[in-house]
Amino acid sequence: MSQSEFGFRVLARDGAARRGEMLTAHGVVETPAFMPVGTQGAIKGVTYRDVEDLDAQIILGNTYHLFLRPGDALIARAGGLHRFIGWPKPILTDSGGYQIFSLAERRVITENGAEFRSHLDGSLHLLTPERAADIQLQLGSDIAMVLDECIATPATEDQARAAMERSVRWAGRGRQRWLALTHEPVDHPDVLVTNPGQAQFGIIQGGVYPNLRTESVQQTMAVGFEAYAIGGLSVGEPPEVTYDLVQHTAPLLPDDRPRYLMGSGLPDDIVEGVARGIDLFDCVLPTRNGRNGQLITKRGPISIKNARYAEDPAPPDPECGCYTCRHFSRAYLRHLYLAGEMTAGTLNTIHNLYFYLDTMRAVRKAIMLGTFEKLRSEFHQTFSRRTQH
């Protein structure tokens, strides 16, 4: 039918770091980019007005959640996810693989796909690579992810190999189905393609084993996708292991396509990912931690409920330009959090998203100016993963 409207170009380089532009059916995304997570069709705690004000250029939706509620067919009848949720800019949808993996004993994975029980009502469902493609075509995201098999950490090399090889076979099936629905002049009356300009990304697996990662790249690229993601990292292994595997894997991927490091999103992970040639990131941390009273600053996270902030008139981060820091004190935010006010979650989330998106702006600018290594070293001088006191 129609061709993917997907494209990517590198505007500047600084070491392995790239400043790029990703073209999607719903507009351009400046990279390196961070994608706020909108699991159920909303970025938790904020409105799209906030998300746009914060300069998020692309958001992520969860296939697993939207499939169960309100359902991809309902969203397709409403004209697709963009129209249904009222967000006109780019959307990436994951494939549901990671969510189903997280269901633990509520799912059985076979060669055919993943059979699972809904966390909502216990109903039984089957997600195959074909169905994952269908659902995302009905959602009409700009970037669909192919279904992959995730594994527990630590995994033996045999376990990692088996899942990687299955992920490659699933990639072939998912791609075939996706191509049939988007590129062949055949009617599929059971699937409403709401975004003919969708792109589909493959996912590199292989656990912590560089040789498996290499094989996964070769075989997934042989299937052929618009671009590629690195999956199965930041799932419990030490950061150095993550970084080494990204360092190993990223250069094996096409230089002229964006590279997406899935779910890896502590602020230092992002800076280190960019340094190794990653272009796209997502993470629930800024939204989830915001609701839990954790505010992320250049020094690291602070826990706003701490008694030391009870009468602190300073904003969460005196250097921050976000709405929350420009208007509210730590003392007030602590009060709102302890009082259980929804507004606490909103104000904290606005701050955390601003921190992430502002970091991405600084990263992009530094790459353009050739000062990324300076930014990187300054970032690590102040930032700590541990909560500050």
Add this chain to the structure above:
Amino acid sequence: MSQSEFGFRVLARDGAARRGEMLTAHGVVETPAFMPVGTQGAIKGVTYRDVEDLDAQIILGNTYHLFLRPGDALIARAGGLHRFIGWPKPILTDSGGYQIFSLAERRVITENGAEFRSHLDGSLHLLTPERAADIQLQLGSDIAMVLDECIATPATEDQARAAMERSVRWAGRGRQRWLALTHEPVDHPDVLVTNPGQAQFGIIQGGVYPNLRTESVQQTMAVGFEAYAIGGLSVGEPPEVTYDLVQHTAPLLPDDRPRYLMGSGLPDDIVEGVARGIDLFDCVLPTRNGRNGQLITKRGPISIKNARYAEDPAPPDPECGCYTCRHFSRAYLRHLYLAGEMTAGTLNTIHNLYFYLDTMRAVRKAIMLGTFEKLRSEFHQTFSRRTQH
């Protein structure tokens, strides 16, 4: 010490309805005005940015809640409530009388005041008319309410008289304390007056008995306040009874001062209150119902969780100009509500507050144009208190 900066002038009249301007220490309020309720220092579900965008010119804070958490002394040390919560415009604080009345068996009321146990931790507290004045002076609201005694509905005339007479005695004590702290050159080291321009309002009680209301007006005006509120209505009696008592009481109050109908805030109550010379209203309904999935429209409330909205692409109210109605469908709002997304509460609350504040704008304009009776009759032709299906 300093004089109250409080003032009021009537700009136009249409029958008993008045279009006025209330001057406070933190700016002018166009009346008739609706005050969104910010119980614990936040308007639930939204940020002050929303509240300002929606054109709320004054908000209400709850003395009872703020006294318990974070405490009036802490707020005073932070420079007062405006600075602590980051809202620079006018604030009215209630006296806590109604909240303590609502504690039922957790409180004992004596001539001295109300002894109560905190709903947070069971700790024992005493609120006297003097203490209610002190707390509000520490909060530094622009309008403080005197402590009154609320009663259950229905109440006998004897019960209503006893509470009304005690409220008058408390009014005298509360006013005396307030005058001592604001107008006498004596140091009160235990109370930090954070807003020397505060005004204090008296409260008319007397249950459903017009003769008691008349006596309450006479005796409360004999104490003398900057302005007066009508309390103890819309607490379970039929609307016609409320309206008759407002009709009876409002004209007895000074024509050159604003009149505040406390807690009476269904949309039709507001229109009928304005028709009887009321200038100020407050109600938790737009915020509380928003969080509960009730959206208020010109036809009446709609319950967004209703299955009939599952695929409804229309906004909650096609005639409404709010952010929610300009961007989102009933189908999406239903999905967010059923999915338990915080954003549902935010979007619904924005709509409901817009409905209230837009109604107030229309009311003010109609009074200026002499078309208030037309607005009133058109309002009642379409609006129903019952949930629409």
